Amino acid sequence: MRSLLPDPHVLLEDNPSKRVLLLGNEAIARGILEAGISVVTTYPGTPASEIGDSIAAIANEAGLYMEYSTNEMVAMEVAGGAANCGVRALTAMKHVGLNVAADMLMTLAYTGVRGGCIIVTADDPECHSSQNEQDNRFYALLSNLPCLEPSDPQEAKEMTISAVEISEKLEVPVLLRTTTRVSHTRGPVTYGKLAKPNLKGKFVRDVKRLVMVPANSRPKHTVFLKTMEKAKEISESSPYNRVVREGKSKEYGIISSSSAYNYAVEAADLLGLDASILKLGMTHPMPEKAIAEFLKKCKKAIVVEELEPYVEMQVKAIAKDYACETEVFGKTGKPYFSREGELSTRAVAEGLARITVRKLPIDFADIDKRFTEVVKELPRRPPILCAGCPHRASFYVMRRIGGENAIYPTDIGCYALGIAPPLNIGDIMICMGASLGTAQGISKATNAPTIAVIGDSTFFHAALPGLVNAVYNNSRVTLAVLDNATTAMTGHQPHPGTGLTGMGSPSEKVSIEKVAEGCGVKYVKVVDPFQTKEAEKVLKEALEQPGPSVVVFRAPCVLMSVREMRRKGMKIMPFKITEKCTNCMACIKLLGCPALTVESGKVHISEELCTACGLCIQVCPYKAIEGGNTRR
């Protein structure tokens, strides 16, 4: 597991008013400690991962319970269960994780909670590390739950504490919505007092409150709606919803929240725009009266927000309801800001300049033009599989056996990088677990050999129902589980197959092959992807099965094995190209390993990058690669 701080124990210092540079996610972790949250659950996912990771590193000492749950749904269920015993709980996930947990979310809103219950959703505008850029503030509207939106690390900490207060006051869970630029920005955070965690809860049997059969759900819906009326009052008087700047003239007003607020203020200053600014930190329910009052004080209101016009739509409705004559600018109607990607001070300044008919003080067009010329033929550098990554060997084997005929649905994890040439493995990728489900539809529709690719952590997260489905409906698919013994992409968190819990205690290793056999899969084999000949034989056999088959490609993540070797004081001896090399380029054309480069027209192995995995020696037709200490 990665620790981001020099020492995560910095988070445990009981030193109020100490000022520390923290990542937004670390600030939330500190907020957890200051709020007395005692149960923390998560499934790792960028940009939320460091919340769970920071807590994992200190949970034992802090006296709270932390777990990496098998998926976000289970994570929210565990948190919801604990909170219904009066224990303060928090569950953290990336935006798409909330889709997985949405079933629980929607009805947990009805049962409510007794102890504070916080649901952190970390959105990823710009898809820095995600498959989509959905705006999860709509989950607040959909579930009708309160939602807080911090704009920097300090506020992320404060809001974690406030969210617990609101949650306990209203007895409903509260959403804390961050974006990548909040979760992954470092800023100074001033500590408050640490609270004592309390893990001792009590379950009070209350069927009417907790068992959501229709006869109980209907009255609970009524209660919930009443509760949310109280939430509206909280929002109206919330210190997080405040006018941060009063303009001199009454011409312009800016309404903004989250990371967009930072850009809005800087952009207004860049343009020298005289405008009042309303910062919204509690964006569900909206502080209607406060917004109406603000609107009445300006002729033109500009809503600055990232992704969807979530605030804007509501501001427009409020303007109508309160008969404000203010003109509202944003993304609906004539669009001044993009609904795609991240905003920036520049993008906001450009929008504001168009609305207010002003000239930008910086000639961005000129910078763009000059820059485009400079980077015209710049080679791209997308993320790639590391040198020595076992997935490269697995994909090589798949290409050899499945070739162009097979279809390769893939899944969420490092192995999605297999789409890069020359491996080209990955024909469809949608969401966690979907490789196996889509593979079955593709197989039924085409009868083509279909190899669904999935990682070990993703297998436990979302593949089990798909696997049972394949057995039940006799789908002719091969599931390739790329088991690298960790959740690699998000920072090497443990999972049910690793035999280690989030708090570092040993646990039963859940065996992927036994699970598959238990589900009724007749052909289940485990191979070492670096033994390519043997792996090829097995995969070929698997594809010949009349029903579903599972092949587990098992080899640890190279980053972990290299670290392990260094710890043991073992030296990695990189491979070398010998004079037998004919420069046929087979190694480069087949593997695309970053350690294989071309220097003055000749193949070369980078000493720094080569981890001596030994894959290239197996593909070299001239046996021209030697000298390394192959790790196996």
Next chain:
Amino acid sequence: MKEFNAVLAGVGGQGTLLAAEILGSAAVKDGLNVRVSEIHGMAQRGGAVTSNVRIGEKILSATVMEGQADVLLGFEPLETLRNLKYASDKTTVIMSDEQIPPTELAAKGTAYPNMKEITAKIRRFAKKVVVIETEQLASEAGSRLTSNIVLVGALAATESMPVKTESLMKSVRELVPAKHVDANVKAFKLGYDYMKKHA
């Protein structure tokens, strides 16, 4: 106090995140307001990565605007080029000469672009360009993995950053792996001296 904006550009695995954290934590030591932007997750796997560091009383957002970097700290020549839009005639570019060829080049059998051409392009965009042989200085410091700290030392020597050099040094000591403190401190000094001599 004058606002300070830095863009750190490199390849996943080169230690840009750590370098940015060192700059940010030194600013906090000096009681300043700071924002450091980072990108984690998928992008880190050998891909192009950038970090931004912004220091100043009124700073709120973590990202630097085009043309507004005071310093562009390039950990790799092509990545320095890729981020030139943040530079302008007020920018000092400090660049490592450590080349990491993108796999695309190997696949096409193309050579890494000529260093002279790269620096010429940068010169057209920036006030000043200093190329540092970080690999050599890092090896001299005792570990090739300290290249990132060589660059941090070089940045300290420009004195464009409103942070005390001793605060930076203190952050280096606190944030690098305990086993490698000495090598990193040496790397910082070598980078610092190099910049003083060549700037």
